[in-house]
Amino acid sequence: MIKCPFCGAQNAKNTLFCDECGTYLLEQEKRGTDPLSMGSINWGESALSDPSVISSQSTSPLSIYLNIGPNLRNIALPLNKAIHMGRLDPASDVFPEVDLTNDDGLEKGVSRRHARVLKREGAIVVEDLGSINGTFVNGKRLAPYLPETLSHGDNLQLGRLVIEISLTTQKGND
Numbered sequence: 001m002i003k004c005p006f007c008g009a010q011n012a013k014n015t016l017f018c019d020e021c022g023t024y025l026l027e028q029e030k031r032g033t034d035p036l037s038m039g040s041i042n043w044g045e046s047a048l049s050d051p052s053v054i055s056s057q058s059t060s061p062l063s064i065y066l067n068i069g070p071n072l073r074n075i076a077l078p079l080n081k082a083i084h085m086g087r088l089d090p091a092s093d094v095f096p097e098v099d100l101t102n103d104d105g106l107e108k109g110v111s112r113r114h115a116r117v118l119k120r121e122g123a124i125v126v127e128d129l130g131s132i133n134g135t136f137v138n139g140k141r142l143a144p145y146l147p148e149t150l151s152h153g154d155n156l157q158l159g160r161l162v163i164e165i166s167l168t169t170q171k172g173n174d
Contacts, residue, residue: 007092021092022111022132064117065166069103082118085158086111100161109133109159124150124167133159
């Protein structure tokens with residue numbers, strides 16, 4: 001058995017993620033990779049380097065509006081810090097800014113620490129935080145911990161819970 005370092009739950013041997021909280025269990029083995037020099041990395045045409053995706057200095061998203069689930073519960077949040085999304089669990093010390101428990105989060109496969117939304121280089125991005133049931137943008141499943149750009153009108157899906165995204169912008173500098 002493997003004991004989860006985060007929540008203490010016992011998991012079967014060779015399990016990668018805790019069945020209880022979704023924490024990566026092989027972290028103790030300190031598996032690493034050899035660093036690459038910056039000159040040897042070919043970034044290609046990522047969404048974050050595409051000038052049509054990144055907002056210019058004159059317009060920058062200030063707030064994000066989330067229309068959550070079939071009831072379209074509306075939440076407005078400023079983009080001045082990372083917004084964590086998931087399910088509240090005081091016993092495990094999990095307090096996300098957007099608690100999806102009352103939106104049938106458990107039934108729809110939302111992890112306690114599911115995803116985060118943040119502003120990076122003028123663009124709004126979402127990152128899956130290693131969730132069990134995945135994070136999707138417009139039907140495309142995201143790789144864990146790799147940012148994906150969000151745009152006004154996108155559908156963000158955490159497990160089976162759909163969230164419609166709206167962004168507001170303001171002319172001028174931040």
